[in-house]
Amino acid sequence: MLKDVTLGQYFPGDTVVHRLDPRTKILMVILYIAALFNAKSWISYGVVLVFLAAAIAVSRIRLKAMLKGLKPVVFIVVLTSLLNLLYGRGEIIAQWWIFHITREGIKAAILMGARLVMLVMGTFMLTYTTSPIMLTYGLELLLNPLKKLKVPVHELAMMMSMALRLIPTLIEETDKIMSAQKARGAEFDTGNLIEKAKAMLPILVPLFLSSFRRADELATAMEARCYHGGEGRTRLNVLKMAARDHITLGVGLALLAGVIALAKLGL
Amino acid sequence: MNEPILKTENLTHVYSPGTPFEMTALNGVDLEIRKGEILGIIGHTGSGKSTLIQHLNALIKPTSGRVLLEGRDINESKSAIRQARSRVGLVFQYPEYQLFEETVYKDIAFGPKNMKLSPEEIDRRVREAAGFVGVEELLDRSPFDLSGGQKRRVAIAGVIAMMPEVLVLDEPMAGLDPGGCREIMDNILSYHDKTGAAVVVVTHSMEEAARRADRMVVLNHGTVAMSGAPEEIFARGDELRKMGLAAPVMTELSQRLRALGVELPGTVYTVEQMAAALLELEGGRGRA
Amino acid sequence: MDDTAIKIENLTFFYPSEEEGQAPEDVLSGVDLTVEKGSFTAILGHNGSGKSTLARHLNALLLPKGGSVTVFGMDTRDEELTLEIRRRVGMVFQNPDNQIVSNVVEEDVAFAPENLGIPTPEIRTRVDEALKTVGMYEFRTHAPHLLSGGQKQRIAIAGVLAMRPKCVVFDEPTAMLDPQGRRDVMRIIGRMKKELGTTVILITHHMEEAAMADRVVVMSDGQIAMDGAPGEVFTRVEELEALGLTVPDTVKLMWELRQKGVDVPLDTLDVEECAKALAEHFKKK
Numbered sequence: 003m004l005k006d007v008t009l010g011q012y013f014p015g016d017t018v019v020h021r022l023d024p025r026t027k028i029l030m031v032i033l034y035i036a037a038l039f040n041a042k043s044w045i046s047y048g049v050v051l052v053f054l055a056a057a058i059a060v061s062r063i064r065l066k067a068m069l070k071g072l073k074p075v076v077f078i079v080v081l082t083s084l085l086n087l088l089y090g091r092g093e094i095i096a097q098w099w100i101f102h103i104t105r106e107g108i109k110a111a112i113l114m115g116a117r118l119v120m121l122v123m124g125t126f127m128l129t130y131t132t133s134p135i136m137l138t139y140g141l142e143l144l145l146n147p148l149k150k151l152k153v154p155v156h157e158l159a160m161m162m163s164m165a166l167r168l169i170p171t172l173i174e175e176t177d178k179i180m181s182a183q184k185a186r187g188a189e190f191d192t193g194n195l196i197e198k199a200k201a202m203l204p205i206l207v208p209l210f211l212s213s214f215r216r217a218d219e220l221a222t223a224m225e226a227r228c229y230h231g232g233e234g235r236t237r238l239n240v241l242k243m244a245a246r247d248h249i250t251l252g253v254g255l256a257l258l259a260g261v262i263a264l265a266k267l268g269l
Numbered sequence: 270m271n272e273p274i275l276k277t278e279n280l281t282h283v284y285s286p287g288t289p290f291e292m293t294a295l296n297g298v299d300l301e302i303r304k305g306e307i308l309g310i311i312g313h314t315g316s317g318k319s320t321l322i323q324h325l326n327a328l329i330k331p332t333s334g335r336v337l338l339e340g341r342d343i344n345e346s347k348s349a350i351r352q353a354r355s356r357v358g359l360v361f362q363y364p365e366y367q368l369f370e371e372t373v374y375k376d377i378a379f380g381p382k383n384m385k386l387s388p389e390e391i392d393r394r395v396r397e398a399a400g401f402v403g404v405e406e407l408l409d410r411s412p413f414d415l416s417g418g419q420k421r422r423v424a425i426a427g428v429i430a431m432m433p434e435v436l437v438l439d440e441p442m443a444g445l446d447p448g449g450c451r452e453i454m455d456n457i458l459s460y461h462d463k464t465g466a467a468v469v470v471v472t473h474s475m476e477e478a479a480r481r482a483d484r485m486v487v488l489n490h491g492t493v494a495m496s497g498a499p500e501e502i503f504a505r506g507d508e509l510r511k512m513g514l515a516a517p518v519m520t521e522l523s524q525r526l527r528a529l530g531v532e533l534p535g536t537v538y539t540v541e542q543m544a545a546a547l548l549e550l551e552g553g554r555g556r557a
Numbered sequence: 558m559d560d561t562a563i564k565i566e567n568l569t570f571f572y573p574s575e576e577e578g579q580a581p582e583d584v585l586s587g588v589d590l591t592v593e594k595g596s597f598t599a600i601l602g603h604n605g606s607g608k609s610t611l612a613r614h615l616n617a618l619l620l621p622k623g624g625s626v627t628v629f630g631m632d633t634r635d636e637e638l639t640l641e642i643r644r645r646v647g648m649v650f651q652n653p654d655n656q657i658v659s660n661v662v663e664e665d666v667a668f669a670p671e672n673l674g675i676p677t678p679e680i681r682t683r684v685d686e687a688l689k690t691v692g693m694y695e696f697r698t699h700a701p702h703l704l705s706g707g708q709k710q711r712i713a714i715a716g717v718l719a720m721r722p723k724c725v726v727f728d729e730p731t732a733m734l735d736p737q738g739r740r741d742v743m744r745i746i747g748r749m750k751k752e753l754g755t756t757v758i759l760i761t762h763h764m765e766e767a768a769m770a771d772r773v774v775v776m777s778d779g780q781i782a783m784d785g786a787p788g789e790v791f792t793r794v795e796e797l798e799a800l801g802l803t804v805p806d807t808v809k810l811m812w813e814l815r816q817k818g819v820d821v822p823l824d825t826l827d828v829e830e831c832a833k834a835l836a837e838h839f840k841k842k
Contacts, residue, residue: 134660135660170700182359185328187355187384188383208366211366211413216654225618227716227717229672236676237667238671238680443733444733445604446603447801447802514736518805522807522828525832526832540810547839548817550839551814
């Protein structure tokens with residue numbers, strides 16, 4: 003059932019990682035990715051991996067959940083690794099037909115695979131430990147300087163949080179409409195492509211109509227609760243960078259600097 | 270007593286098994302729907318009502334147990350499922366939100382069309398179904414231009430057009446004004462009276478269920494907590510209250526009257542019954 | 558001191574006609590209504606009688622096409638005052654799903670105070686207080702979409718209470734709830750009037766709920782058809798039925814008995830009163 007899909011992928015918790023300012027976490031992910039892409043050697047990869055492992059351990063996110071999240075990217079990881087493995091340059095160890103495997107190729111395959119997996123896991127750390135609301139709020143604050151360039155930052159953030167708010171409701175609604183049309187004998191999994199597309203109409207039309215109705219009612223309710231744009235708005239939860247945020251960002255910068263230094267040293 | 274047409278045997282349903290969200294919605298439910306009866310199913314939110322009714326036409330598959338339509342397991346094969354979908358008509362809560370066609374006529378025709386009936390038969394059924402709910406005049410209109418009550422009736426006609434032998438309705442009167450409620454109830458009863466179909470009304474309003482139900486089933490925590498004739502069920506007012514339900518106002522009134530020493534004959538749960546009982550009392554005393 | 562919360566004078570309203578050249582039909586035509594501070598008024602009427610349209614005039618969601626609406630001395634047509642009016646007159650709608658704006662309960666309750674630019678520590682106080690009033694404090698960090706309809710509606714009420722309004726308009730707040738949810742919401746409404754002194758306006762289909770009010774106003778075809786104390790309005794059984802409405806079961810019973818010549822009072826709005834009156838009558842004999 004559609005309801006079983008966990009969206010937003012947020013795992014509530016009360017660890018240091020959860021309590022970090024969302025801005026810190028967003029910046030950390032950027033630093034982490036930068037470090038990952040500057041890593042060239044086993045050693046620097048090791049350093050980044052240790053950092054990731056520590057973050058996962060502290061956040062108490064179950065490894066199983068992490069691995070489950072990797073499922074959709076398995077194909078890309080395997081493909082990238084294979085291409086690197088089979089088309090590597092350098093000293094040839096084994097050869098078959100047009101493929102040749104080289105020592106460098108093996109290294110590249112492992113490192114490229116590892117890079118992708120670590121990239122995905124690192125970004126998951128952000129969404130797994132930060133509620134969508136906090137994430138939106140963090141983004142809004144980070145992008146605030148763009149307001150001077152007339153970018154409607156508050157409006158964009160509000161749109162994002164409204165979307166997040168409506169997703170579970172719309173999923174539930176889709177489920178209901180599908181069941182109701184099935185009860186009238188509709189079948190969604192038979193026929194050719196055109197027939198299948200046509201079979202979606204009885205779901206899509208009511209879904210669109212109800213989304214518009216919901217949006218309209220929600221807008222009225224927001225107005226009734228004095229919503230009038232971002233001007234003069236205050237917040238229940240104000241984000242404040244604490245000591246732990248400064249320390250964390252320090253660690254992030256050190257990670258990036260360290261990896262770059264290692265690369266400079268040819269490691 | 271009529272023979273059963275639809276039966277559940279030890280029906281159990283568990284959502285998201287093996288995850289932290291695991292929840293047993295139904296636990297060993299044995300339910301019998303008899304030919305031509307009106308059955309009221311009552312239970313508060315979360316009692317398993319909606320999970321139960323979606324099993325009745327194979328929209329949800331049991332985790333364990335079976336659903337039998339005239340003795341045959343409805344989940345046995347694809348064709349059995351298809352049969353169950355048309356023979357057991359299911360009207361969801363707020364069904365007006367599922368309307369999608371350009372005209373009322375086309376929307377009502379959706380079910381019969383899916384049943385692959387001939388064009389003549391489809392036309393006959395659309396008109397007949399429209400007649401049951403009194404929307405013959407609206408067939409060429411867009412369903413989206415109608416009033417709330419009219420939309421609801423069109424949506425019900427969309428299920429009636431499949432001519433189900435069992436018509437199941439989830440909270441058919443929810444959100445309507447008293448006039449709209451009365452109309453919908455009359456429509457459903459006229460389908461029942463004219464076709465002899467069994468009607469199952471799921472509700473949390475005792476008054477609605479009480480008025481015409483032959484039998485009632487009370488669901489609580491995914492099991493059948495009570496079943497029997499309305500008067501038997503309403504006699505157990507305290508138990509009902511404990512389940513977050515309420516006995517009809519008139520049952521409560523009769524209890525209070527008895528406590529105050531007014532002797533009422535039999536069980537009373539509708540205004541009409543109460544008025545009749547009190548008039549009898551008045552007449553009896555008058556003559557004495 | 559002025560005791561008037563809301564003053565509606567000769568209010569007329571219509572939605573623009575969809576077809577060109579066609580005169581729009583009045584949804585409200587000449588409504589006069591004065592609501593006293595701290596009172597509890599129920600507004601009844603069948604679907605399309607104009608009661609929801611009337612409600613939306615009370616916090617300037619709609620503006621009069623003719624006549625005027627004055628809320629705590631402020632004319633709703635004055636755009637400068639819109640926010641001032643809305644913070645004083647809160648509104649709770651029918652569908653709880655379509656008025657919750659956040660994925661976290663307390664963030665949702667904080668929405669209005671945030672819009673009003675109230676300082677953060679004060680928002681916290683108001684949110685906690687409002688959640689306690691509706692009995693949902695333990696749920697403050699939950700996701701609203703996983704709660705029951707009744708609980709969601711209580712969150713919506715808390716969201717309005719956090720504005721500390723003087724008046725709250727409830728537009729069929731229990732229409733989509735089960736009996737338990739309905740009881741909870743009605744209990745909160747009763748407490749708001751009694752303990753917070755809030756002026757309550759309740760639009761409903763449920764006669765039992767309207768019977769809890771001090772005053773019942775019946776709308777029909779965009780006009781006020783009846784206006785009086787519940788005991789007065791509900792005893793006009795035939796008139797109400799002609800307007801597509803019903804009366805509480807207890808009144809209906811007494812009315813039937815009186816039709817048959819049994820001398821019982823008509824204005825018994827709840828079971829207890831009704832039982833007492835009946836017992837008295839039948840014991841006397």
